[in-house]
Amino acid sequence: MELEEMQAAWSQMSQDLEKQKQLTDEIILKMTQQKYTSQWNKIFTAEKIGGVVCYVAMVVLLANFKTFDTIALQVSAILCMLILAVLPILSLKTIRGMKQVNVTKMNYKETMETYAKGKKNFVNFQKLNVGISFLFMLLTVPVSAKLFNDENLFETLDPKLGIAAPFMLVFFGLLVWFVTRCYKKVLRSSETILKEIEE
Amino acid sequence: MRKEEAFTQLIKENEGIIFKISRVYCDTRENQKDLYQDIVFQLWKGFDSFRGEAKASTWMYRVALNTAFTFLRKEKRKGTAVGIENLHLTYEPDDPILEERLAEMYAQIRQLSDVNKGIILLLLEGKKYEEIATITGFSRSKVATRISRIKETLRTQLVKK
Structure with a gap:
């Protein structure tokens, strides 16, 4: 159907709809009271709680820093503290980016752009998050062994455990592959939106 | 009030x-x-x-x-x-030809990209290029370019059919 034919059909429909009023005050007011539970609000709250837990853990590490008496332990503890300090901030910033879409104030282009960019940042952050979390998991082992058991794993480490390293790397590789695969569609869709806007 | x-x-x-x-x-x-x-x-x-x-x-x-x-x-x-x-949201035209044309029209519009979908909708609503630009945030010239592309796409859809 060409545009001119569409315009004729649309105009006919608009005229008919003008005559066919369906809404009452009651229905309209009922619609204003619906309760949408925003997924982003829920995630934002969970991330805030997570952030508090991270900072508490960081303070515990900082307060007990003297316990880490070798360079290897100190470096591990410092890296742990850095991750605990930076990750929550990055995470909250990314989620806030997603929440910035304001459908009542923005125009169509701004809405699409903000949405697509926010989503892209979110996916990129999730990928980074997997890598950092894995590193954090590895660092936590010697740090917590020293903190709670007064055991220096760097000295008592069984060389046979070295065999586990390649398996861990394979596991990490699989994890990154899986996360990338999961978000591929979302990322592609965001790219398409941004390309559409630029065209 | x-x-x-x-x-x-x-x-x-x-x-x-x-x-x-x-x-x-x-x-x-x-x-x-x-x-x-x-x-x-x-x-x-x-x-x-x-x-x-x-x-x-x-x-x-x-x-x-x-x-x-x-x-x-x-x-x-x-x-x-x-x-x-009570919210039925129905529109059933008496004219079966119009009904068929509307179904065809919606199917064609849904095939368009999100940007073009919004623009064609406003155009069908009788909005001038300036107003479409204000609502969508695209410049007037971009709106004009997109409309001519939409027309082209609609013609292509027609040929494919």
Whole structure:
């Protein structure tokens, strides 16, 4: 159907709809009271709680820093503290980016752009998050062994455990592959939106 | 006039706009109903910030289009509609030819990209290029270029058929 034919059909429909009023005050007011539970609000709250837990853990590490008496332990503890300090901030910033879409104030282009960019940042952050979390998991082992058991794993480490390293790397590789695969569609869709806007 | 009264009056005067946008963006009756309610809800949420700020219809189109775009991308909609049984949202023209043409038209529009979907909708609503530019945020020249591309796409769709 060409545009001119569409315009004729649309105009006919608009005229008919003008005559066919369906809404009452009651229905309209009922619609204003619906309760949408925003997924982003829920995630934002969970991330805030997570952030508090991270900072508490960081303070515990900082307060007990003297316990880490070798360079290897100190470096591990410092890296742990850095991750605990930076990750929550990055995470909250990314989620806030997603929440910035304001459908009542923005125009169509701004809405699409903000949405697509926010989503892209979110996916990129999730990928980074997997890598950092894995590193954090590895660092936590010697740090917590020293903190709670007064055991220096760097000295008592069984060389046979070295065999586990390649398996861990394979596991990490699989994890990154899986996360990338999961978000591929979302990322592609965001790219398409941004390309559409630029065209 | 009370806020509720002013709002219900605005919605009643423009209920056709919301209906048409819901039908363009959603193909099932259930989703159309959910989107319709979401648009009304978002309009209500932004009603205070709107008052006296811009032309009512410009603001309505803007909010409705934005809501339609984000509605389709909500990963999980929980507890969306408040069971409004009286909201039927039907339009069945007496003329079977018109009905067929409308179905064909909606199918063609749904094949367009999100940007073009919004632009063609405003064009069909009889909006001038300037107003389409104000609502969508694209420049007037971009709107004009896109409209000529849309016409081309529609012709291609026709040839493919």
